[in-house]
Amino acid sequence: MRLIKAKIKSSFVFIGFFLFLINSLPLNAASVLAAWIITSDGVLKLRTSKDARLNAYYQGGYNNIGDRLWIDFPGELSNPRKLKGNGPIKEIRLGKPFEGNTRLVLEFDQKVSLDPTELKLLGKSPTMWELNLIGLNTVNLESFGEGDINRKSSNLNLTNSRNRFFPHKLNINSLPIVENGRFKIVIDPGHGGPDTGAIGLKGVKETDIVLDISKKVSEYLSARGVVVQLTRYKDVDLDLSERVIIANKSYANAFISIHANAVKGYRRDVSGIETYFYRGFNGENLANKIQTELIKIPGGSPDRGVRQSRFFVIKHTHMPAALVEVGFLTGRVDSRLLSQRSYRNEIAFGIAKGILKYLKETY
Ligand SMILES: [Zn+2]
Numbered sequence: 001m002r003l004i005k006a007k008i009k010s011s012f013v014f015i016g017f018f019l020f021l022i023n024s025l026p027l028n029a030a031s032v033l034a035a036w037i038i039t040s041d042g043v044l045k046l047r048t049s050k051d052a053r054l055n056a057y058y059q060g061g062y063n064n065i066g067d068r069l070w071i072d073f074p075g076e077l078s079n080p081r082k083l084k085g086n087g088p089i090k091e092i093r094l095g096k097p098f099e100g101n102t103r104l105v106l107e108f109d110q111k112v113s114l115d116p117t118e119l120k121l122l123g124k125s126p127t128m129w130e131l132n133l134i135g136l137n138t139v140n141l142e143s144f145g146e147g148d149i150n151r152k153s154s155n156l157n158l159t160n161s162r163n164r165f166f167p168h169k170l171n172i173n174s175l176p177i178v179e180n181g182r183f184k185i186v187i188d189p190g191h192g193g194p195d196t197g198a199i200g201l202k203g204v205k206e207t208d209i210v211l212d213i214s215k216k217v218s219e220y221l222s223a224r225g226v227v228v229q230l231t232r233y234k235d236v237d238l239d240l241s242e243r244v245i246i247a248n249k250s251y252a253n254a255f256i257s258i259h260a261n262a263v264k265g266y267r268r269d270v271s272g273i274e275t276y277f278y279r280g281f282n283g284e285n286l287a288n289k290i291q292t293e294l295i296k297i298p299g300g301s302p303d304r305g306v307r308q309s310r311f312f313v314i315k316h317t318h319m320p321a322a323l324v325e326v327g328f329l330t331g332r333v334d335s336r337l338l339s340q341r342s343y344r345n346e347i348a349f350g351i352a353k354g355i356l357k358y359l360k361e362t363y
Contacts, residue, residue: 033073033102034127035147038089042136044106046129047149048073056131058116066090066108069133071121073102079222087141088112112136148234165299167342170349172223176356180225183359186247187230188257188313189214193237198262200329202339206260207235209338213326214258216348217355224356244316253359254286255321256351257313260338261328271331272304275324276311282320282362284308289361290324290354297346301327301334320358324351 035047048054054071061067076096083092085107093105108114118134189211191197197206211232218228229250231243247255263270275291277283287306295303304325314321326347327334337343 033075033077033094033104035145035149035151036104037143037145037149038092038106038133038141040138040141040143042133042138042141044069044131044133045145045149046071046104046131047127047147047151048129049075050126054121054129056119056121058114058119060113061108061110064110066110067112067114068105068107069114069119069131070103070105071131072097073104074100075102076100077102079219083144083146086144087138088136089141108136165337165340165343167346168298170345172220175220175224175349175353176360178224178226178356178359178363181227182225183363184227184229184250184252185221185355186250186252186255186317186319187214187217187228188243188247188255189230189232190257190259192232192235195237198260198329200260200262200338201268201332201335204329204335204339206262206329209260209329209344210258210326211235213344213348213351216345217256217258217351220349220352221355224352226356226359240312241316243313247313247317247319247321252319253363254282254355255314255317255319256286256290256355257311257321257323258351259323259325261325261334262330263328267330268332271328271333272302273300273325273327274304275306275322276309276314277306277320277322278308278310278314280320282358283314283322285362286320286355286358287322289358290322290351293350293354293357294324294326294347297343297350300343300346301337 033046033048037045039045052074054073056069056071059068076099077094080095085091088109089106090109091107093107095103095105097103114133114135119131121129121131124130191207191210195207197210199205214230218230221228229246229252231246232238261274273291273294275287277287284306291306311323314323327338329335329338
Protein backbone atom coordinates (compact mmCIF):
# COMPACT_ATOMS: atom_id res chain seq x y z
CA MET A 1 0.00 0.00 0.00
CA ARG A 2 1.30 3.40 -0.97
CA LEU A 3 0.31 6.25 1.29
CA ILE A 4 0.43 9.70 -0.14
CA LYS A 5 0.65 12.31 2.54
CA ALA A 6 -1.69 15.13 1.75
CA LYS A 7 -1.05 18.63 2.92
CA ILE A 8 -3.05 21.77 2.85
CA LYS A 9 -1.49 23.71 0.09
CA SER A 10 -3.16 27.05 0.48
CA SER A 11 -6.25 28.70 1.79
CA PHE A 12 -8.17 31.70 0.54
CA VAL A 13 -10.46 33.92 2.53
CA PHE A 14 -13.60 35.15 0.86
CA ILE A 15 -16.36 37.28 2.25
CA GLY A 16 -18.07 35.13 4.81
CA PHE A 17 -16.69 31.76 3.81
CA PHE A 18 -13.50 29.83 3.43
CA LEU A 19 -12.03 27.88 0.59
CA PHE A 20 -9.37 25.34 1.40
CA LEU A 21 -7.25 23.46 -1.04
CA ILE A 22 -6.39 19.99 0.13
CA ASN A 23 -3.69 19.01 -2.26
CA SER A 24 -2.36 15.58 -3.05
CA LEU A 25 1.03 14.91 -4.50
CA PRO A 26 1.25 15.87 -8.14
CA LEU A 27 1.51 12.72 -10.20
CA ASN A 28 2.07 12.24 -13.87
CA ALA A 29 -0.59 10.60 -16.00
CA ALA A 30 -3.97 12.24 -16.46
CA SER A 31 -7.27 10.49 -16.85
CA VAL A 32 -10.82 10.33 -15.59
CA LEU A 33 -12.71 9.13 -12.58
CA ALA A 34 -13.63 5.44 -12.90
CA ALA A 35 -15.77 4.87 -9.81
CA TRP A 36 -16.73 6.55 -6.54
CA ILE A 37 -18.53 5.58 -3.38
CA ILE A 38 -19.50 7.24 -0.12
CA THR A 39 -19.54 4.54 2.52
CA SER A 40 -22.08 4.46 5.34
CA ASP A 41 -19.27 5.32 7.78
CA GLY A 42 -18.53 8.56 5.91
CA VAL A 43 -15.53 7.76 3.74
CA LEU A 44 -15.40 8.97 0.14
CA LYS A 45 -13.53 6.41 -1.96
CA LEU A 46 -12.43 7.00 -5.53
CA ARG A 47 -10.98 4.83 -8.22
CA THR A 48 -9.10 6.56 -11.00
CA SER A 49 -6.79 5.53 -13.76
CA LYS A 50 -3.21 5.05 -12.67
CA ASP A 51 -1.31 7.94 -11.12
CA ALA A 52 -3.87 10.63 -11.81
CA ARG A 53 -3.44 14.01 -10.12
CA LEU A 54 -6.38 15.10 -8.03
CA ASN A 55 -7.20 18.29 -6.16
CA ALA A 56 -9.70 18.50 -3.34
CA TYR A 57 -11.40 21.66 -2.07
CA TYR A 58 -13.75 22.60 0.73
CA GLN A 59 -15.98 25.61 0.83
CA GLY A 60 -18.22 26.76 3.67
CA GLY A 61 -21.93 27.27 2.98
CA TYR A 62 -23.70 30.60 2.52
CA ASN A 63 -27.28 31.76 1.97
CA ASN A 64 -29.19 28.49 1.56
CA ILE A 65 -26.30 26.49 0.15
CA GLY A 66 -24.68 23.94 2.43
CA ASP A 67 -20.95 23.33 2.78
CA ARG A 68 -19.42 21.78 -0.31
CA LEU A 69 -16.47 19.56 -0.93
CA TRP A 70 -15.24 18.97 -4.43
CA ILE A 71 -12.54 17.07 -6.21
CA ASP A 72 -11.15 17.89 -9.63
CA PHE A 73 -9.90 15.17 -11.94
CA PRO A 74 -8.07 15.46 -15.22
CA GLY A 75 -9.99 14.17 -18.23
CA GLU A 76 -13.37 15.40 -19.36
CA LEU A 77 -16.63 13.95 -18.16
CA SER A 78 -19.01 13.10 -21.01
CA ASN A 79 -22.21 12.97 -19.01
CA PRO A 80 -22.70 15.73 -16.37
CA ARG A 81 -25.28 14.69 -13.82
CA LYS A 82 -26.83 15.31 -10.40
CA LEU A 83 -27.65 12.62 -7.87
CA LYS A 84 -29.77 12.98 -4.79
CA GLY A 85 -27.79 12.32 -1.65
CA ASN A 86 -29.01 10.88 1.62
CA GLY A 87 -28.55 11.57 5.33
CA PRO A 88 -26.09 14.46 5.79
CA ILE A 89 -25.31 14.63 2.06
CA LYS A 90 -27.83 16.66 0.12
CA GLU A 91 -26.62 16.17 -3.42
CA ILE A 92 -23.76 14.86 -5.56
CA ARG A 93 -22.94 16.63 -8.78
CA LEU A 94 -20.61 15.46 -11.51
CA GLY A 95 -19.70 18.13 -13.98
CA LYS A 96 -17.04 19.62 -16.16
CA PRO A 97 -16.14 23.03 -14.75
CA PHE A 98 -13.90 23.66 -17.71
CA GLU A 99 -12.81 21.79 -20.79
CA GLY A 100 -10.81 18.64 -20.18
CA ASN A 101 -11.79 18.37 -16.52
CA THR A 102 -14.12 16.42 -14.27
CA ARG A 103 -15.47 17.73 -10.97
CA LEU A 104 -17.21 15.67 -8.29
CA VAL A 105 -19.11 17.90 -5.85
CA LEU A 106 -20.60 16.80 -2.53
CA GLU A 107 -23.09 19.31 -1.17
CA PHE A 108 -23.87 18.73 2.48
CA ASP A 109 -27.05 19.36 4.34
CA GLN A 110 -27.11 22.91 5.78
CA LYS A 111 -26.70 21.59 9.30
CA VAL A 112 -23.33 20.07 8.41
CA SER A 113 -20.14 21.97 9.03
CA LEU A 114 -16.85 20.13 8.80
CA ASP A 115 -13.39 21.36 9.70
CA PRO A 116 -11.49 21.35 6.40
CA THR A 117 -8.14 21.27 8.20
CA GLU A 118 -9.08 17.76 9.35
CA LEU A 119 -9.77 16.53 5.80
CA LYS A 120 -7.15 14.75 3.76
CA LEU A 121 -7.31 13.08 0.40
CA LEU A 122 -5.06 10.05 0.59
CA GLY A 123 -3.75 7.94 -2.24
CA LYS A 124 -4.04 4.32 -1.08
CA SER A 125 -2.68 2.76 -4.25
CA PRO A 126 -1.88 4.05 -7.74
CA THR A 127 -5.62 3.89 -8.54
CA MET A 128 -7.41 4.19 -5.18
CA TRP A 129 -8.08 7.29 -3.10
CA GLU A 130 -9.82 7.93 0.20
CA LEU A 131 -11.13 10.99 1.95
CA ASN A 132 -12.47 10.41 5.43
CA LEU A 133 -15.22 12.96 6.11
CA ILE A 134 -14.11 13.44 9.70
CA GLY A 135 -16.80 14.99 11.89
CA LEU A 136 -19.71 13.95 9.69
CA ASN A 137 -22.76 12.58 11.51
CA THR A 138 -23.28 9.29 9.66
CA VAL A 139 -26.35 8.01 11.59
CA ASN A 140 -28.65 8.32 8.56
CA LEU A 141 -26.03 7.86 5.87
CA GLU A 142 -26.42 4.97 3.48
CA SER A 143 -23.62 3.90 1.21
CA PHE A 144 -23.98 5.03 -2.39
CA GLY A 145 -21.84 5.59 -5.46
CA GLU A 146 -21.29 4.83 -9.12
CA GLY A 147 -19.13 2.29 -10.90
CA ASP A 148 -17.28 -0.66 -9.47
CA ILE A 149 -14.92 0.66 -6.80
CA ASN A 150 -13.14 -2.66 -6.33
CA ARG A 151 -12.45 -3.53 -9.91
CA LYS A 152 -8.96 -4.87 -10.30
CA SER A 153 -6.95 -3.31 -13.08
CA SER A 154 -8.31 -4.76 -16.29
CA ASN A 155 -6.55 -7.30 -18.39
CA LEU A 156 -7.18 -5.17 -21.44
CA ASN A 157 -3.76 -3.56 -21.43
CA LEU A 158 -2.35 -5.51 -24.32
CA THR A 159 -1.31 -2.50 -26.34
CA ASN A 160 0.84 -3.81 -29.08
CA SER A 161 3.62 -1.62 -30.36
CA ARG A 162 3.68 -3.32 -33.76
CA ASN A 163 0.89 -2.45 -36.15
CA ARG A 164 -0.26 0.26 -33.80
CA PHE A 165 -3.61 1.82 -34.38
CA PHE A 166 -3.44 5.60 -34.73
CA PRO A 167 -6.78 7.02 -33.69
CA HIS A 168 -8.17 10.26 -34.91
CA LYS A 169 -9.56 12.50 -32.21
CA LEU A 170 -13.14 11.55 -31.39
CA ASN A 171 -15.35 14.58 -31.23
CA ILE A 172 -18.54 14.13 -29.26
CA ASN A 173 -19.90 17.26 -30.94
CA SER A 174 -19.86 15.40 -34.25
CA LEU A 175 -22.43 12.87 -33.02
CA PRO A 176 -25.92 13.36 -34.55
CA ILE A 177 -28.27 15.34 -32.31
CA VAL A 178 -31.56 13.73 -31.28
CA GLU A 179 -34.30 15.07 -29.03
CA ASN A 180 -32.95 15.14 -25.49
CA GLY A 181 -34.53 12.54 -23.18
CA ARG A 182 -36.88 11.15 -25.82
CA PHE A 183 -35.15 7.86 -26.60
CA LYS A 184 -34.17 4.78 -24.67
CA ILE A 185 -31.70 2.14 -25.85
CA VAL A 186 -30.79 -1.20 -24.29
CA ILE A 187 -27.18 -2.28 -24.80
CA ASP A 188 -26.38 -5.92 -24.15
CA PRO A 189 -22.72 -6.76 -23.51
CA GLY A 190 -22.50 -10.44 -24.49
CA HIS A 191 -21.50 -13.21 -22.04
CA GLY A 192 -20.11 -12.43 -18.55
CA GLY A 193 -19.11 -14.21 -15.36
CA PRO A 194 -18.05 -17.83 -15.89
CA ASP A 195 -19.18 -17.52 -19.53
CA THR A 196 -16.18 -15.69 -20.96
CA GLY A 197 -17.37 -15.97 -24.56
CA ALA A 198 -14.65 -16.29 -27.15
CA ILE A 199 -11.05 -16.49 -25.99
CA GLY A 200 -8.67 -14.89 -28.43
CA LEU A 201 -4.98 -14.60 -29.02
CA LYS A 202 -3.02 -13.88 -25.83
CA GLY A 203 -6.02 -14.93 -23.75
CA VAL A 204 -8.13 -11.85 -24.52
CA LYS A 205 -11.67 -12.56 -23.35
CA GLU A 206 -14.77 -11.55 -25.27
CA THR A 207 -16.64 -10.73 -22.05
CA ASP A 208 -14.09 -8.03 -21.10
CA ILE A 209 -13.83 -6.50 -24.55
CA VAL A 210 -17.59 -6.23 -25.07
CA LEU A 211 -18.31 -4.86 -21.59
CA ASP A 212 -15.72 -2.14 -22.09
CA ILE A 213 -17.13 -1.21 -25.50
CA SER A 214 -20.74 -1.31 -24.22
CA LYS A 215 -19.97 1.11 -21.38
CA LYS A 216 -18.40 3.52 -23.82
CA VAL A 217 -21.37 3.28 -26.19
CA SER A 218 -23.52 4.15 -23.19
CA GLU A 219 -21.38 7.22 -22.43
CA TYR A 220 -21.56 8.49 -25.99
CA LEU A 221 -25.33 8.01 -26.22
CA SER A 222 -25.86 9.63 -22.82
CA ALA A 223 -23.90 12.63 -24.07
CA ARG A 224 -26.70 13.08 -26.63
CA GLY A 225 -29.47 12.75 -24.04
CA VAL A 226 -30.36 9.14 -24.88
CA VAL A 227 -31.35 7.04 -21.87
CA VAL A 228 -29.27 3.86 -21.88
CA GLN A 229 -29.78 0.65 -19.99
CA LEU A 230 -27.14 -2.06 -19.99
CA THR A 231 -28.23 -5.65 -19.42
CA ARG A 232 -25.13 -6.08 -17.26
CA TYR A 233 -22.74 -3.53 -15.79
CA LYS A 234 -20.21 -5.96 -14.38
CA ASP A 235 -18.59 -9.26 -15.14
CA VAL A 236 -21.63 -11.31 -14.14
CA ASP A 237 -23.33 -14.30 -15.68
CA LEU A 238 -26.65 -13.52 -17.33
CA ASP A 239 -28.95 -15.92 -19.09
CA LEU A 240 -30.01 -15.12 -22.66
CA SER A 241 -33.67 -15.13 -21.65
CA GLU A 242 -32.94 -12.70 -18.80
CA ARG A 243 -31.40 -10.30 -21.31
CA VAL A 244 -34.54 -10.51 -23.42
CA ILE A 245 -36.77 -9.94 -20.37
CA ILE A 246 -34.76 -6.84 -19.39
CA ALA A 247 -35.07 -5.50 -22.93
CA ASN A 248 -38.78 -6.21 -23.35
CA LYS A 249 -39.60 -4.65 -19.97
CA SER A 250 -37.69 -1.49 -20.83
CA TYR A 251 -39.85 -0.30 -23.74
CA ALA A 252 -36.65 0.85 -25.38
CA ASN A 253 -36.55 2.13 -28.95
CA ALA A 254 -33.88 -0.37 -29.90
CA PHE A 255 -31.77 -3.23 -28.55
CA ILE A 256 -28.13 -3.75 -29.49
CA SER A 257 -26.17 -6.80 -28.41
CA ILE A 258 -22.38 -6.50 -28.60
CA HIS A 259 -20.13 -9.51 -29.20
CA ALA A 260 -16.70 -10.40 -30.52
CA ASN A 261 -16.09 -13.31 -32.84
CA ALA A 262 -13.81 -16.32 -32.97
CA VAL A 263 -13.15 -19.04 -35.50
CA LYS A 264 -12.33 -22.63 -34.74
CA GLY A 265 -8.80 -23.73 -35.35
CA TYR A 266 -7.44 -20.25 -34.58
CA ARG A 267 -7.32 -19.16 -38.17
CA ARG A 268 -5.44 -15.94 -37.77
CA ASP A 269 -6.20 -14.77 -41.27
CA VAL A 270 -9.89 -14.21 -40.50
CA SER A 271 -10.77 -10.71 -39.28
CA GLY A 272 -13.73 -8.41 -39.88
CA ILE A 273 -16.89 -6.81 -38.56
CA GLU A 274 -20.41 -8.25 -38.98
CA THR A 275 -23.76 -6.87 -37.86
CA TYR A 276 -26.85 -9.07 -37.63
CA PHE A 277 -30.57 -8.42 -37.58
CA TYR A 278 -33.46 -10.87 -37.35
CA ARG A 279 -36.52 -9.17 -38.74
CA GLY A 280 -38.13 -6.04 -40.08
CA PHE A 281 -37.14 -2.98 -42.02
CA ASN A 282 -36.15 -1.15 -38.83
CA GLY A 283 -33.97 -3.98 -37.56
CA GLU A 284 -32.17 -4.18 -40.88
CA ASN A 285 -31.83 -0.42 -41.08
CA LEU A 286 -30.40 -0.28 -37.54
CA ALA A 287 -27.87 -3.00 -38.42
CA ASN A 288 -26.93 -1.17 -41.62
CA LYS A 289 -26.42 2.15 -39.87
CA ILE A 290 -24.11 0.56 -37.27
CA GLN A 291 -22.12 -1.48 -39.78
CA THR A 292 -21.66 1.55 -42.05
CA GLU A 293 -20.07 3.55 -39.22
CA LEU A 294 -17.84 0.70 -38.05
CA ILE A 295 -16.28 -0.04 -41.41
CA LYS A 296 -15.47 3.66 -41.88
CA ILE A 297 -12.90 3.60 -39.06
CA PRO A 298 -9.56 4.44 -40.69
CA GLY A 299 -7.08 1.62 -40.26
CA GLY A 300 -9.84 -0.59 -38.89
CA SER A 301 -11.23 -4.03 -39.54
CA PRO A 302 -12.59 -5.47 -42.84
CA ASP A 303 -16.30 -5.37 -43.76
CA ARG A 304 -18.00 -8.76 -43.51
CA GLY A 305 -21.41 -7.24 -44.11
CA VAL A 306 -24.86 -7.05 -42.59
CA ARG A 307 -26.50 -10.46 -42.23
CA GLN A 308 -29.73 -12.01 -41.10
CA SER A 309 -29.64 -14.55 -38.29
CA ARG A 310 -31.83 -16.11 -35.62
CA PHE A 311 -29.63 -15.30 -32.64
CA PHE A 312 -31.80 -15.71 -29.53
CA VAL A 313 -31.52 -12.16 -28.19
CA ILE A 314 -32.40 -10.44 -31.47
CA LYS A 315 -35.13 -12.96 -32.29
CA HIS A 316 -37.03 -12.66 -29.01
CA THR A 317 -36.71 -8.95 -28.28
CA HIS A 318 -39.78 -6.99 -29.33
CA MET A 319 -38.10 -3.80 -30.50
CA PRO A 320 -35.82 -3.33 -33.52
CA ALA A 321 -32.68 -5.24 -32.63
CA ALA A 322 -29.17 -5.78 -33.92
CA LEU A 323 -26.18 -7.87 -32.86
CA VAL A 324 -22.71 -6.55 -33.62
CA GLU A 325 -19.65 -8.77 -33.89
CA VAL A 326 -16.93 -6.15 -33.44
CA GLY A 327 -14.14 -8.37 -34.76
CA PHE A 328 -12.40 -11.74 -34.46
CA LEU A 329 -10.42 -12.18 -31.27
CA THR A 330 -8.70 -15.05 -33.05
CA GLY A 331 -7.73 -12.86 -36.01
CA ARG A 332 -4.30 -11.32 -36.34
CA VAL A 333 -5.67 -7.91 -37.39
CA ASP A 334 -8.67 -7.72 -35.06
CA SER A 335 -6.97 -9.04 -31.93
CA ARG A 336 -4.30 -6.35 -32.21
CA LEU A 337 -6.88 -3.66 -32.82
CA LEU A 338 -9.30 -4.74 -30.09
CA SER A 339 -6.56 -4.95 -27.48
CA GLN A 340 -6.08 -1.19 -27.85
CA ARG A 341 -8.26 1.18 -25.88
CA SER A 342 -8.20 3.84 -28.59
CA TYR A 343 -9.61 1.37 -31.10
CA ARG A 344 -12.31 0.15 -28.71
CA ASN A 345 -13.25 3.82 -28.27
CA GLU A 346 -13.56 4.17 -32.04
CA ILE A 347 -15.78 1.08 -32.19
CA ALA A 348 -18.00 2.39 -29.38
CA PHE A 349 -18.19 5.79 -31.05
CA GLY A 350 -19.18 4.16 -34.37
CA ILE A 351 -21.90 2.05 -32.74
CA ALA A 352 -23.29 5.12 -30.93
CA LYS A 353 -23.19 7.16 -34.12
CA GLY A 354 -25.02 4.44 -36.06
CA ILE A 355 -27.71 4.23 -33.38
CA LEU A 356 -28.17 8.02 -33.32
CA LYS A 357 -28.44 8.14 -37.12
CA TYR A 358 -31.03 5.36 -36.96
CA LEU A 359 -33.08 7.23 -34.32
CA LYS A 360 -32.87 10.46 -36.26
CA GLU A 361 -34.06 8.86 -39.47
CA THR A 362 -36.76 6.65 -37.96
CA TYR A 363 -38.56 9.06 -35.60
ZN1 LIG B 1 -20.35 -13.78 -28.22
